[in-house]
Every structure is written in structure tokens, then in C-alpha cells.
Amino acid sequence: MKIAILGLPKSGKSTIFNSLTNKIDQKSNSFGIMKVPDNRVEALGELSSSIKTSFAELEIMDFESTQIFNDSSEFFSDEMINSLQEFDAILLIIRSFNDPSVPHPFGLVNPEKDLEHFLLEQRFRDIDMIEKRIEKIDSEKTTLNKKNKELAKIQSDLLISLKNEFENGISFEKINKNHEYKKIFQESFFLSSIPTTIVFNIDENYLDGKIINTHKNISQSWIYGKLEEELLLLDKKEAEEIRQDLKINDYSIQNLVNQVFKQNKIIHFLTTGEKDTKAWQIKSGSTAVESAQKIHSDISRGFIRAEVIHYSDLLKSGSFSEAKKKGILRTEGKDYIVKNGDVINFLFSV
Known part of the structure; x- marks a missing residue:
């Protein structure tokens, strides 16, 4: 499974990337592998006296966001959109921490505004792609015979109907259930088609309910990004004890990963024996x-x-x-x- 990490500059993308991949790497467009912790693999490995234990893996890319941003900046470059076609899921990091030494690109820290910025541009990009397809069909009408003109009109009308649904804020998940659009989705890439989990990167000043999320239909998670990165320096047992003492298991890396699996309908089956115990990722x-x-x-x-x-x-x-x-x-x-x-x-x- 391939996951793209997106977010505004200074949102903590690299911090989340480091926490997921268990490494410190501040390079742009960093790629890493996360071995998904799984107590079942460890327990079965002991039962079978396995020589080797193999955990399920996630391929993770931290996309570069070093360009200068302001309220009118475009989040998605054409190059980024082309690259995203290879990914199964998106983690959108939304800055929800205050740190005067790390200025927000828009000035004030406003999680709701940042999230809306992303979602609106994502939808506008899909609408723009639909409009270009409609324009292409219209420009070719004069070269078509009567039968093909009728087919072109049917396709154009369907694209207009799809465009209206996007403009009315209908979720991609709901739109995708309409089988009339099946061929369009097969022929074109839609940004909205990539399952997205919103990750609110919080600090110790965060309070439940502080972030007003009006997008209830979108998968979301909260994580103490900086703390999780610092816990990388400790052994596994000590780090887990600190999470329990601070009562932040609901805001942990493991909880985030579980949310991604749920959003993408991913489950795991296991194989075990003397040579190897392994977890395998499959679609539910x-x-x-x-x-x-x-x-x-x-x-x-x-x-x-x-x-x-x-x-x-x-x-x-x-x-x-x-x-x-x-x-x-x-x-x-x-x-x-x-x-x-x-x-x-x-x-x-x-």
C-alpha cells in the first residue's frame, strides 16, 4: 500500500513521516517504509518458534512543499497530480499546534481554514478536468458523423451532470455509487478518488472539541506529532509506558495507521510456521x-x-x-x- 503525505509547509509533515517510518530524514520528497506493528505476528512467531517474523509494510512518500504559500497559492501542482495517481491513500497533515518560532504560511494557525483550502482546491481541480473533457468533445463535434455526434452529446451531458454533482459538494464516495459514471472514472483520474485521512497535528495545548470539523464524512485522526517523533529515541516498552501515562493512545501513530486501514478497507491475514510468521495486507x-x-x-x-x-x-x-x-x-x-x-x-x- 502506497501512502502520500501532503500538507502546507510548517504543518509537521516531516515529523509525521519520521514517526511513521521510524527514521530522521528531513530531505524533500522523502520515501520510507513503515513496518506496521502487529502483536499478532509476535505472538504467533513465538508459538511457532519462527526463525523470522515479517510485518505488513506501508510505502510512504513525504511530498515536498517548499514553495512560498499565501491565501491564493495553489496546493496541487500538475507534477504532484501526476505523481499521486500511483498512490492508494493520502494523509493530509493539518497544523493544529502553536509555535511562534515556526511561522504559519498564512500567518495565523487556523486548522479549519487550512482544511477548507485543500478540499476546495481538490474539488476545483476535478471540476476543471471535467470542463476540459467537455470542451474537447465540443471542439470535435464538427468532424463527427450523425451517429457519433449523438454519442458525443450523451457523453457530454453525462459529464455536465457529473460536474454539477461536484459543484454541489456531493462526496466522491456517493458519486462513485452511480454506475452511469463508471466509464468516466475508468478513463480519467480524479483527485477526490484517493481515500484521504485528515491528520490534525496537535500539541499539549490541544483540547477535545477545540477543532470544529464540519466535514464529518471524511476520515480523521489526531496525533501529537512532535512527541511521537521524540519517542523514537526510546525503546518500544518505555515509549508505550509514556503514552499510557499521558493517556494519549487515542492520538498515537498506531491509532492513525488503524484509521488509514479502516478508511481504505484494508485487513490482514497471517501465515505461520517454523521458517516465518507473516502478516499479509488484503482488501476487505x-x-x-x-x-x-x-x-x-x-x-x-x-x-x-x-x-x-x-x-x-x-x-x-x-x-x-x-x-x-x-x-x-x-x-x-x-x-x-x-x-x-x-x-x-x-x-x-x-
């Missing part, structure tokens, strides 16, 4: 044979059946053999819908 609703493809195409092609048990049931049983004796190790076919936390042993022939 994936079948057993589709999940097998994540491991290797040969397993998918030669799929026979899958032995499935939830990881908590496997831990209670102590081993696959004990789970089988108790009758809780199930046999499932290729159309089985994999659940989050399933431990799967695929049987296949080559």
Missing part, C-alpha cells in the same frame, strides 16, 4: 484464492483448499494439531471471504 472482501495470490501466483493457480483458524483461537489451542483435534481448524474453499486475523495454511498443487 477478498476471497481465499485472491489472498493466496498475495503470497505467490502458483498457490493461487494450484489452490486446493485452505485451512483456516482465527489467530486468537490458535493461540488458545497452542498448535494447529490441537486446534484440529478440537474441531476449530476449518477447511474452506476458494470462495471463502477471508476475515481480519485469520491464520491460513494454503494447500495447493503445482
Whole structure:
């Protein structure tokens, strides 16, 4: 899964990037890998005495924002829009902390205004792209025969209808449910189509309810960015104790990652054995044979059946053999819908 980190200069993008990727790197357009913490992998690794444990990974890009900004600046460059087509999700960092030594590009720190700036430009960019398509169709009408002119009018009318929905503030998620627009979405890239999580980068002065978010339909998270970056210098246990003492687990990196998974409908199944215990990312609703493809195409092609048990049931049983004796190790076919936390042993022939 590829995630783009966007935000205004001085919003704390690099701080969040460092916290996610567990490294200090202030370079522009930084790329990093996050190994997603997962207690299930650690527990199953111990159970199976695995030589290796492998966590699910996120590929993260911190996009450069060094240009001079003011109220009339464009957030998205054409180059950025082209690059974003390769990403599965966006983390939009909204500055929600006060620090006089770090001036805000618009002057005053105003999270609601910054968020509105981004959302409006995102929508206007999509509207502009639709208008260009309509103009192109109109410019080619004179060269078309009668039949193709009728088809062009149908397409143009559909684009006008889509443009009206964007202008009326209808969410992309809702618009996307209209199957009439399916071909348009397949042919063109819409910024609004990338699942976006709003990340309010807060400090110790933040109070619940302080930020008035009028966009309730957008995934959102709050994080103490600077504190999370500082906790990188401590060992895992000590850092977790500090989070618990400060009662900020709801504002942690782990909570942010969970929110991204929820927004993007991502779940994990697990495989375990003496060689390796590993977490695998899949889309919610994936079948057993589709999940097998994540491991290797040969397993998918030669799929026979899958032995499935939830990881908590496997831990209670102590081993696959004990789970089988108790009758809780199930046999499932290729159309089985994999659940989050399933431990799967695929049987296949080559």
C-alpha cells in the first residue's frame, strides 16, 4: 500500500513521516517504509518458534512543499497530480499546534481554514478536468458523423451532470455509487478518488472539541506529532509506558495507521510456521484464492483448499494439531471471504 503525505509547509509533515517510518530524514520528497506493528505476528512467531517474523509494510512518500504559500497559492501542482495517481491513500497533515518560532504560511494557525483550502482546491481541480473533457468533445463535434455526434452529446451531458454533482459538494464516495459514471472514472483520474485521512497535528495545548470539523464524512485522526517523533529515541516498552501515562493512545501513530486501514478497507491475514510468521495486507472482501495470490501466483493457480483458524483461537489451542483435534481448524474453499486475523495454511498443487 502506497501512502502520500501532503500538507502546507510548517504543518509537521516531516515529523509525521519520521514517526511513521521510524527514521530522521528531513530531505524533500522523502520515501520510507513503515513496518506496521502487529502483536499478532509476535505472538504467533513465538508459538511457532519462527526463525523470522515479517510485518505488513506501508510505502510512504513525504511530498515536498517548499514553495512560498499565501491565501491564493495553489496546493496541487500538475507534477504532484501526476505523481499521486500511483498512490492508494493520502494523509493530509493539518497544523493544529502553536509555535511562534515556526511561522504559519498564512500567518495565523487556523486548522479549519487550512482544511477548507485543500478540499476546495481538490474539488476545483476535478471540476476543471471535467470542463476540459467537455470542451474537447465540443471542439470535435464538427468532424463527427450523425451517429457519433449523438454519442458525443450523451457523453457530454453525462459529464455536465457529473460536474454539477461536484459543484454541489456531493462526496466522491456517493458519486462513485452511480454506475452511469463508471466509464468516466475508468478513463480519467480524479483527485477526490484517493481515500484521504485528515491528520490534525496537535500539541499539549490541544483540547477535545477545540477543532470544529464540519466535514464529518471524511476520515480523521489526531496525533501529537512532535512527541511521537521524540519517542523514537526510546525503546518500544518505555515509549508505550509514556503514552499510557499521558493517556494519549487515542492520538498515537498506531491509532492513525488503524484509521488509514479502516478508511481504505484494508485487513490482514497471517501465515505461520517454523521458517516465518507473516502478516499479509488484503482488501476487505477478498476471497481465499485472491489472498493466496498475495503470497505467490502458483498457490493461487494450484489452490486446493485452505485451512483456516482465527489467530486468537490458535493461540488458545497452542498448535494447529490441537486446534484440529478440537474441531476449530476449518477447511474452506476458494470462495471463502477471508476475515481480519485469520491464520491460513494454503494447500495447493503445482
